[in-house]
Amino acid sequence: MRSEENYWTRNLSSRLSRRRFVGGATLVTAGAASLALVGCGDDEEGPAGTTPAGQAPTASPTAAPSPTQVQKQKGGIARFSSANNTWDTFDADRSRFTPFATLLGYTNLGIVHYRSFERAELEGALAESWEQPDPTQITFKLRPNVYWHNKPPVNGRQVTVEDLKFFIERNKAGKLLDGKDDPNFYRKTEYATVDKVEVVDSQTLRVTFTKPNPFFLTTLAGSYAKVQAPEAVREFESRYNVYSADLIIGTGAYILTEFNPEGSAKLVKNDKFYDEIYIEGVQYFPLFTDIAAQQASFEQKQIDAFSPRTVAVLNELLQKYKDQIYVMRSFSANPMGGTYYGGAPPWSDKRLIGAIFKVIDRRQMVQLLFQGSGAMSGNIPPAQAAFGIPERELVTFEGYREDRAKEIAEAKQMWDAAQGSSLGEVVIDIPDIWEGAYPGIGATIAGWLQSALGNTFRPEIQPYSTITSKIVKQEYGNGKANIWFGWLSDVQKLEPTVDLFLLYNSKQPQFQQWAVKIDEVDRLTEQAMVELDVEKRKELCKEIERHLLRNWGAGIPYNVVQVLNTLRWNYYKVVEQPSFVSSHNFYRDSWFDQTDPTWAGRRA
């Protein structure tokens, strides 16, 4: 469906995700192009490598030749900046911090993984192939010739089927080896339908389910679903929180040789890997706190990729280094929005929360926060666009319409009809790092609301720990006139179905945080969870989103999503830049073109 040339329009980012404070940019691993939606129209426009004539001096979207013209070459060590990465644990089953997931992608293999996020294409990793004779069982064939890294206590032995069994069973049980429950097995519920895991023979593993689970393969393809060796888990389980390189023993393309929690890491190529690896090693540099230092470092070719924080800098760099660097864009996996508790006044009155929802000027937010490099988002963000309604439909919903004056007038009517002025002062909590990244945003949002609705809207800066605590304790609303806006949790999967179920189905625990009950949504989410056909699930998700939007986000009003711009030097070729963690594809989809003129001047 897509020609070879268009591979070029996507790339793979392998920057460690970081989200941080104080002058630090808040970049996340780069985004996905939309899934399988880019079609023939794309080809006609010919975005790859062409500059539309007579345009402003911003560089063409991609300025480098398509990969078919240049042979993949081996060699070179990739260098990236990392800053303010935070770590929870080095135990893959109990972690949910994206920087660690990125690291795992290099070093560990899962049973399956996404060969391409864009085409939603799964591929066997530790499993060479799999079969699903009926919806209640899957049989995996182990890939031969896969070895663990040569670190004690695993010492480079071959992978066995028992390793896979141990992995699945540990995640299902959610217990430590001594039998104690640990609440940090975050993905335990995804393995709940697993009934039995049987070793059929030394090459085959059969997993049976208690009821049909359409999502098990995507679970196994998750960023944290990386297999760890049983003896390593046994030895390290009690000290996974002391972060050192010898704790990470995997089967992946790269071996972690050095690690420092401040963010420096060294990975070298795994010679016993079953596939071809192009870039010899990866290095992350620590403590890159300041974006100006990162930029200077990128310009000196000390790091190979850089995401400027503003479009002005992006354009200036593209112009200054015309034909030497190129830009790749992806939707951020971190949408911005807020939450409120809808189970009690004031926000149980839909007119009040609806007025606030409508007044937020999402288009202006894209302009102010990202200088236009972003998009409005409904409850299914653009990173999962295949399952959400297109923007054409989104702009018909209240809150997303173009006629701002009308929206504000209607909002004021709703607010007055519900006696909004009796709420008095409304407090808007703003996360300190969000305000730090976008100074003045709190005051801007408060300004919109105040001038449209009349009450005093006061922004208050809070750390995320306070905000999350309040969310969990149902304190946004529920007797108080307060709400918050900032970053929401990041999306980690191509498909939102499971998350929609967990968040909006009234029988799920997470639902308690907003308690906006919609019977249709309950029914649709339950239906989607057992629907085996992907296309039908897409339609269900879209229908769910429509209900959510009509109910003002149903507890989670979404605002906007950033489009991340990543600059790379021409010698650094990549294939895809998805929104999700994709370091597992790095070995195959990135290489250095050492014949490219920009390679000169780069420290090898």
Add this chain to the structure above:
Amino acid sequence: MRNYIIRRVLINIPVIWLVATMVFFAANVLPGDFVAQRIAIQNPVSNDPTQWEAQLNAVRRDLGLDKPVLQRYFIYLGDLLRGDLGESYETRQSSMQGFLDGLPYTLQLSVMTLIVAIVTSIPIGIISAIRQDTWIDYILRVVAITALAAPNFWVATMMLIYVVRLDLWTVPLTSSPLLWESPMESLKLFIIPAVAGGLATGASVMRLLRSTMLEVLRQDYIRTAWAKGLRERYVVMRHALKNALIPVVTVLGLSVATLISGNVVFEYIFNIPGVGNRVLRAINARDVPVLQSFVLLLATSVVFVNLAVDLLYGVLDPRIRYA
């Protein structure tokens, strides 16, 4: 003499205890505890309310954060007496180790800054004093105060960007080499903040020197020297400067104590993993052990340096011993 020393040392012990207590309560009063902050940042919204507390508490127990504040205070004091400065919550590395790792970088930056300050301030201060109220004086003072007045983070960023853009030399931002590891590389990085900061510090030293010089130049013995017909350079350098430098040296000696705390702003901008940078991170991350121990170590070193200076005075000037 011995009494003097003992007295001075004894006096400083409660000071250190006071600092330790102040920093403990300051660090522990910060809103948003480390554990909750850590978990919340990565996943603010999709949390299971029934598990939330359990998840936090599991980590809190691990870090010893489940005990009440006063109990933690006494544990902290006890650890201090045993010389245990705790482990960073973030990196699980010993705080002392982190401090010692960062110290060479901060020291190098501070010393280079001081050298630049001294080298620039002394000639300018002298010239400005002996040509008081002339155009030279005005120009030099304006230039000096401008160096002092410009926001240092802005100046430093501009210098960095122009060094890179004009391709003057390659600034090793990713490796932060130290002087004894690779001198040329190290200079290429450290010279920019050293100059940016040194000029500013030099400006205040220059003003001090100028005013003390002005005072000294009105003394009788200087007038005698003029009357004797000695050359200006001789009078200034031989007689005036030595005496004018005394208060300057005092001030510089006091600022030696701040060498170790260094310049947080420059370390941040130039990616130098020194002590200041680490403390900043610790504050932002609510990494309490690092915060506590670093501040304590910094404060203690200031106290000891001041003590040493005092003792030196006591040795040099007998009158002070009996004050």
Add this chain to the structure above:
Amino acid sequence: MAQQPIAVERFPGEYVRSLSDRPWYVRAGVHTLRFFRAKPLGGVGVALIVLLVVVAVFREQLSRYDPQQVFQVPNPAYDADLAEQALDNPSVKLLYPPEKFEPTTLARNLGPSAKHWLGTDNNGRDLFARLVWGSRVSLMVGIGASALAVILGSVFGIVSAYFSGWVDMLMQRLTDALQAFPPLILLLLMIQVIDTPNLTLITVALGIVGVAPVIRIVRSTVLAVREEVYVTAAITIGASDLRIMFRHILPNIVAPIIVVFTTSIGLYILAEASLSFLGYGDPREISWGKMVNEGRILTSAAPNVALVSGLAITLVVLAFNLAGDALRDVLDPRLRGRGGRTGF
């Protein structure tokens, strides 16, 4: 005959009225003029300070526009076809620069023009208006923090030095402890106690951080003054402690206090700018430090934001320092006249 003021014969045949007979406003005016003539640099400093105060006080009237007002301009790069496509297919947005999709855009990073005297910042807001608006923050923080430090420091310094003994010992140890803290760290810790720093908190925190050196200076001055004869005399005739402290000691240490006050205002303004740079400023106010930080990362692309606000800070700090220096030169009798080769 009306009472003639006493004439002083300055030079043979020339009679001049003594200045001490003139009314107070004439005396003030003459002193000021002499100050300006003797210390032209100081004069420049004072003039700039007056300008700053006027701007800060009348900021609403002087700024042409609302500093938060966002200006829109039509966008020539708009490509309606692409925008249409993007409605159905979000990945189109990933293939083209964002300018193609906006019919109007914010007036970002414009250079100086008739409409925007200093240009606009990265969010399309007028720089001149923001600069004028931010002057009040810098002024208030600078003066407020300096005043607080000086007042607190003087009180503690006088009390500590006057009473000696264990009061002095205790206060000096407290001052030692306070001074041993790295100042930036102390500042950050104090500010973070409340989640939303506001200007008052920042001012107070800055004042407290700067108190220790003032205490030292005041204490040493008072120690010297305390030994003076008139103090001993006052004690002998039974004057109360409070009276002695405020009637005899305080007037004699006013001069160094004033100098410290004026010269450290610049430092506090810079400290506030550094705080904003590190992200801890008051989020609701526009401060020059924040502007410099916002513009700093754009320096390669659009230097005017950082340049304008950086220069503003530099000029203001320069002004306070020049004025303070001149004031010190004037108030300290030891420094009058000319040194160097030309004379005594």
